[in-house]
Amino acid sequence: MxxxxxxxxxxxxxxxxxxxxxxxxxxxxxxxxxxxxxxxxxxxxxxxxxxxxxxxxxPDLDSILLVVAQRAFAALEQELAGPDDPDPAERLRAISVAYLTFAERQPHRYRLMFGSVWDASRARDRTPALADDLAVLGMGAFEVIHRTVAECAAKGLSTSADPFADATALWVGLHGLAQLRVATPLFPWPPHLREALIGRLALLV
CATH class of the missing domain: 1.10.10 (Arc Repressor Mutant, subunit A)
Incomplete structure (x- = not known):
């Protein structure tokens, strides 16, 4: 023992x-x-x-893991907010690269953040007191992406008519790429996939 x-x-x-x-x-x-x-x-x-x-x-393990996840999202948000290029389209590309880099550099915390290790919805059901914090978990990081897509649209650098929906699509695409690159490392990934993904999902001109 x-x-x-x-x-x-x-x-x-x-x-x-x-x-x-x-x-x-x-x-x-x-x-x-x-x-x-x-x-x-x-x-x-x-x-x-x-x-x-x-x-x-x-009170329980869920409450501890929530704090770990909150801090991981705060670190991600800080990294996404780092690029300061005056061109919002270039900044969005840099933000997307920062997102993928974070996922690659912090694989285990990234998995916690997005449910591969810890199911936040079950945690909410087990510990209802966590519901409010869980409802906004990760939204600060997402808002960096959303705000930048909206700025691209406002300046005519994106054809997006719904920045929230298109920022969500970009987030989903980045998350999928981050996960798939880990799950299928032997897949012949196209060399310019990342740039194409960002441009198409954010509707960059």
Whole structure:
């Protein structure tokens, strides 16, 4: 039987630090590549605490994974907002490349974000208190794409008549490409597929 790593007791007022350590422990286990290993017991062991100690900070594993997913989406949003090209069409292309790069660089967190590791809809059903946070999960990152497609349309660089729908189509396309490149690495991917995908789905002129 394994026991938690020895850990000094938190001083009064250090509960926020322990909460952070719990989230970090879940992320470390997730990055290890085996989603089945991310359990409350394993998180507690990684954080160097007893499993019951988690309940003072999180009611269940879903609540921990929600924070991990929120932070991953926040990191994605920050990267998508990075390109500052004054030409919105070029910026949209750079945003799309940043999206695919993030998915490639953070494969396990990306899978968590989009349900391959953790089913957010089931989490909502199991823990109704999470519903509001789950409803807006990832919307900040999507809004960067939406806003840029809308700017392209406003400047005549896209024929989009419905930027929200076309931004959604682009998001779906990027997600599909990110997932398929991992699932079928031996497929003879066309060299200019990414550029064609972005241009067609965003209706760039």
């Amino acid at each position: 394994t026991t938690p790593r020895a850990r000094a007791r938190n001083k009064r007022g250090e509960g926020a630090q322990l909460r952070e350590e719990i989230v970090r422990a879940a992320g470390t286990l997730l990055d290890g590549g085996d989603p089945q290993s991310v359990t409350l017991r394993a998180v507690a062991r990684e954080a160097g605490i007893s499993a019951p100690s988690i309940y003072a900070h999180f």
